[in-house]
Amino acid sequence: MLATEGNYPFGSDEVGRSFLLRVRAACRQWQQVYGAVDAESSPEWISSRVATEVREAIGATPLNLPEQCREYVDADVSVLREVLDGCAHSASVELAFRLLLRIHLANFIPVESSSWEAYLRIAEELSLGEELLSSLEFLVS
Structure with a gap:
């Protein structure tokens, strides 16, 4: 999450699960661009x-x-x-x-x-x- 260089605060109407889905999507996008390290x-x-x-x-x-x-x-x-x-x-x-x-x-x-x-x-x-x-x-x- 930190490596995506984004700021990911909770939205006013957001619940924990949707926040984590948003973070996961950002991480996957970052991995597609830069690759993953096991x-x-x-x-x-x-x-x-x-x-x-x-x-x-x-x-x-x-x-x-x-x-x-x-x-x-x-x-x-x-x-x-x-x-x-x-x-x-x-x-x-x-x-x-x-x-x-x-x-x-x-x-x-x-x-x-x-x-x-x-x-x-x-x-x-x-x-x-x-x-x-x-x-x-x-x-x-």
Whole structure:
């Protein structure tokens, strides 16, 4: 999604499924122009150790979503966890981790110190750079 160089915010009348379909179409168009790279070409994307750490972080992080967000996850945070875990398991560990961080930031969800330590470790292992986490630092409790 980031590689498509587009800005893809939710439309005012748009639901999550149509947003994801729009992003998928943009990604497919980008791949047709520039080609695709298999996830297997990057060892970090398929590292079982990193995948396990990300999946554990997803499971251990309290995600106290604001009420207006709960309508998108059926008022059950376990649905959100399942989606993130599925992404880490079958699509991209890095994407799942980035989405987890984005959920924190977008909803001002506090980050517990134990989660923060895990996030720092994971970001370093994925070579994500400190600017990604620095935007969340104000949420660390």
